[in-house]
Amino acid sequence: MPNQLKKNDRIPLKITGVTAEGSGVGHDNGLAVFVANAALGDTVTAHIIKVKKNYAVARIHQIVTPSPDRVKPDCLVFQQCGGCAWRHITYEAECRLKEKTVADALSRIGHLTITPRPILAAGETDGYRNKAQFPIGTDKDGRVTAGFYAGRTHSIIGNTDCALGVEVNEEILNCILDFMEEFEIPAYDEVKHKGLVRHVLIRYGYFTKEVMVCLILNGNKIPKEEQLVKSLCEIPGMTSITINVNKKHSNVILGEEIRLLWGQEYITDRIGDISYQISPLSFYQVNPMQTQKLYAKALEYADLHGQETVWDLYCGIGTISLFLAKKA
Numbered sequence: 230m231p232n233q234l235k236k237n238d239r240i241p242l243k244i245t246g247v248t249a250e251g252s253g254v255g256h257d258n259g260l261a262v263f264v265a266n267a268a269l270g271d272t273v274t275a276h277i278i279k280v281k282k283n284y285a286v287a288r289i290h291q292i293v294t295p296s297p298d299r300v301k302p303d304c305l306v307f308q309q310c311g312g313c314a315w316r317h318i319t320y321e322a323e324c325r326l327k328e329k330t331v332a333d334a335l336s337r338i339g340h341l342t343i344t345p346r347p348i349l350a351a352g353e354t355d356g357y358r359n360k361a362q363f364p365i366g367t368d369k370d371g372r373v374t375a376g377f378y379a380g381r382t383h384s385i386i387g388n389t390d391c392a393l394g395v396e397v398n399e400e401i402l403n404c405i406l407d408f409m410e411e412f413e414i415p416a417y418d419e420v421k422h423k424g425l426v427r428h429v430l431i432r433y434g435y436f437t438k439e440v441m442v443c444l445i446l447n448g449n450k451i452p453k454e455e456q457l458v459k460s461l462c463e464i465p466g467m468t469s470i471t472i473n474v475n476k477k478h479s480n481v482i483l484g485e486e487i488r489l490l491w492g493q494e495y496i497t498d499r500i501g502d503i504s505y506q507i508s509p510l511s512f513y514q515v516n517p518m519q520t521q522k523l524y525a526k527a528l529e530y531a532d533l534h535g536q537e538t539v540w541d542l543y544c545g546i547g548t549i550s551l552f553l554a555k556k557a
Contacts, residue, residue: 251314
C-alpha cells in the first residue's frame with residue numbers, strides 16, 4: 230500500500246524502538262516514523278514534519294500514555310539543545326538501550342551471536358565532563374551568548390550551566406561574557422565570517438582541580454586581554470589561559486596556532502597513578518571515572534604477563550599505552 234502520510238499530519242503512534250541517536254521509532258502502515266525525544270513504550274500523537282520514500286520524521290504533539298521509563302527532564306533546554314539525547318528517561322533505561330545498541334551492531338553488522346556483558350554503569354551521571362566547547366554568538370536581543378548548538382543546526386541555545394559539565398564552567402563563561410559586553414568585543418558570525426570570539430574551550434583536571442581556558446578567535450589577539458586575564462585568575466584552580474587562532478571560514482573549531490596569555494600551556498590530570506599533560510589540542514577522555522573502569526577492563530582482557538609487546542596506534546597523548554605499559 231502506497232505511503233499516504235503528508236507533512237503536518239498528526240497520527241497516533243506507539244514507540245517500539247529507539248535509534249542510537251536517541252530518537253523513538255514507531256510504524257505507520259509499515260513506514261518507519263522517527264520521533265525526537267520519544268521514549269521506548271510511549272504512545273504519542275506524532276506531528277509529521279518530513280516524509281521521505283522509506284521513512285518519516287515527526288515531533289511529539291502529545292504524549293498519550295508515557296513510557297514507564299520516562300522521567301521529567303531536569304534541563305530547561307533539553308528539547309532544543311543538541312547535546313543530550315537521554316534526559317527524558319531513567320539512567321537504568323539508558324543503559325539497557327545502549328546494551329541493545331551494542332548487541333544489534335554485533336548481530337546485524339558483525340554477524341556474531343555474542344551476548345554483550347552488562348554495561349559498567351557510571352556512578353555519577355552529571356558533572357563529570359572534564360572538557361566543554363561553548364560556541365559564542367549573539368542572541369535575538371543583540372547580547373553575546375554562550376551555549377550549545379541546537380540539533381543539526383548552528384543556532385546557539387544559550388546555556389552556561391550544563392548539568393553534564395563541572396561547576397566552574399558557568400563562572401568562567403559569565404566572566405568572559407561580561408568582559409565582552411563591557412569592552413564591546415564582538416562574537417563571531419560564521420555566516421558573515423566577521424567578529425572575533427568563536428568558541429571558549431574549558432578543561433578541568435578532575436583529580437588535580439587545575440583549570441584551563443582557551444579562547445578560539447577569528448584573529449590573533451583579543452583587546453584588553455590583561456583585564457580578562459586578571460578576572461579569570463580570580464577563579465580558584467586557574468592554571469592555563471591561552472588563545473587559539475582560527476581564521477578559517479569553516480566549521481572546524483580549533484586552529485593550529487596556540488598563544489599563551491597566562492600560566493602554562495597545559496594542565497595536568499591523572500588516570501590511575503599516571504599523570505598526563507593536557508594541552509588545548511590534546512585528545513583526552515572526557516569522563517575520568519569511567520575511563521579508569523574502561524582501561525582497567527582493557528588491561529584485564531589483554532591478560533598481559535610482562536613479556537608481550539603492545540602497539541597502540543593513533544595513541545593521542547598515550548593514555549592507553551602508558552596504562553598498559555605497566556604490564557608489557
